[in-house]
Amino acid sequence: MEQRAFLEHAMERYGKETYNFAYRLTRNEPDARDLTQEAFIRVFRAWRSFKPGTSFLSWIYRIVTNLHRDELRRRKGRYQEEIPQADEPQQFGSGRPLAVQPIEEFIDGYLSEPVSKALAGLTAEQREIVLLADIEGFSYQEIGEIVGCSVGTVRSRLHRARGQLRKLVNRFMKSSS
Amino acid sequence: MNQTHPTPEELVEYLHGELPASHDAWIHSHLAGCSSCAEAFEAEASLTELLRAHARSEDRDFPPQVAAAIREAIERPRRPPVWESLRTALRPVVALPAAAAIVVALYLGINSWHHTPAAMSINAAYYVNNHAALTASAPFAEDAPIPAMLTSDDTAADQQTVAR
Numbered sequence: 001m002e003q004r005a006f007l008e009h010a011m012e013r014y015g016k017e018t019y020n021f022a023y024r025l026t027r028n029e030p031d032a033r034d035l036t037q038e039a040f041i042r043v044f045r046a047w048r049s050f051k052p053g054t055s056f057l058s059w060i061y062r063i064v065t066n067l068h069r070d071e072l073r074r075r076k077g078r079y080q081e082e083i084p085q086a087d088e089p090q091q092f093g094s095g096r097p098l099a100v101q102p103i104e105e106f107i108d109g110y111l112s113e114p115v116s117k118a119l120a121g122l123t124a125e126q127r128e129i130v131l132l133a134d135i136e137g138f139s140y141q142e143i144g145e146i147v148g149c150s151v152g153t154v155r156s157r158l159h160r161a162r163g164q165l166r167k168l169v170n171r172f173m174k175s176s177s
Numbered sequence: 178m179n180q181t182h183p184t185p186e187e188l189v190e191y192l193h194g195e196l197p198a199s200h201d202a203w204i205h206s207h208l209a210g211c212s213s214c215a216e217a218f219e220a221e222a223s224l225t226e227l228l229r230a231h232a233r234s235e236d237r238d239f240p241p242q243v244a245a246a247i248r249e250a251i252e253r254p255r256r257p258p259v260w261e262s263l264r265t266a267l268r269p270v271v272a273l274p275a276a277a278a279i280v281v282a283l284y285l286g287i288n289s290w291h292h293t294p295a296a297m298s299i300n301a302a303y304y305v306n307n308h309a310a311l312t313a314s315a316p317f318a319e320d321a322p323i324p325a326m327l328t329s330d331d332t333a334a335d336q337q338t339v340a341r
Contacts, residue, residue, distance in 0.1 A: 135229060
C-alpha cells in the first residue's frame with residue numbers, strides 16, 4: 001500500500017530528527033513520544049497533501065510545532081519547567097560526584113546543563129525559533145512557514161530569544177562555577 | 178554603505194547566512210578589520226555553537242515503541258469525524274426517505290396544530306322553522322310557532338313545526 005510505504009519511509013528517514021525536535025521542544029521524553037506519534041499519524045492521514053520536491057522536515061516540524069502549541073494551550077503551560085534560581089545548587093551530568101566522572105562527561109555536563117536550563121527558561125515560542133534557526137539550521141523563510149509568521153517576525157523573535165538565552169546561560173554558568 | 182558598524186541583529190543574520198550577498202560581503206570585510214565587531218560576532222557564533230553542542234549531547238534515537246504505536250494507531254479503525262458522519266447521513270439513499278418522512282410528519286403536525294373545527298352544519302329543520310316563523314300571520318300570538326333560532330332546544334322546535 002502506497003500510503004503505508006510513504007509512512008514507513010518517512011519514519012525511517014525522519015523519525016529520529018522529528019523525535020529529537022519534539023524532545024527539544026517539550027524537554028521530556030513522554031511528551032516527545034506522544035508528539036512524534038501524533039505527528040506521524042497526521043502525516044499518514046494527510047500524505048496526499050505533501051508536495052514532492054518540498055521539504056518533508058519543514059512539513060512535519062510544522063505539524064509538531066502546531067501540536068505542541070495546542071498541547072500547551074490545553075494544559076495552559078502547566079508542564080513548562082520552572083526557571084531555577086541562580087543560587088540554587090546545580091547538579092550536572094549524571095549526578096555522580098565530579099571526581100568519578102570521566103572528563104568528557106564532565107565537560108558535556110558542564111556545558112550542557114546550563115544550556116538545557118536556559119532553553120527551558122525560554123517561552124515555547126522563543127524556544128521554537130531558536131531550535132529551528134540555530135540547531136536545525138532552517139532559513140528564516142522556512143521558519144516563518146513552519147511557525148506561521150512573517151520573516152520580519154522571525155527576525156525580531158529570534159533576536160529577543162537569543163538575548164534572553166544568553167542572559168540565562170551566563171546566569172547558570174556563573175552559578176555552576 | 179553608510180553604516181560604520183553592523184548592528185547586533187545584522188551580525189546574527191550574517192551568522193545565519195540571511196543577508197543579501199553585498200551586505201554579507203560588507204560585514205565579512207568589516208569583521209576582518211574591526212576587533213570589537215569581531216568580538217561581538219564571536220559571542221553570537223559561540224552561543225550557536227553551544228546550542229549545537231548541547232543538541233548533539235542529548236541526541237536520541239527514534240524509540241522503536243513510538244514506531245510500533247504509530248503502526249498500531251493507523252491500523253485501528255478510527256471513529257469518523259462529525260462532518261464525515263454527517264456526510265454519510267446525507268447520502269441520497271438515506272436523506273431522501275428521511276426528508277420525505279420529515280415532510281409528512283411536519284404536514285401532519287402542522288395540520289393537527291392548526292385544526293379548525295368543521296363548519297357547523299345547519300340542518301333542514303332550521304330552514305323549515307325559519308320559514309314557518311316568517312310566514313306566520315301573527316308571529317307573536319300564543320299559538321304561533323316558536324322560531325327555532327330563539328330556542329335552545331332545536332329538537333323540540335323541530336317536532337313542534339313538523340306537527341303543525
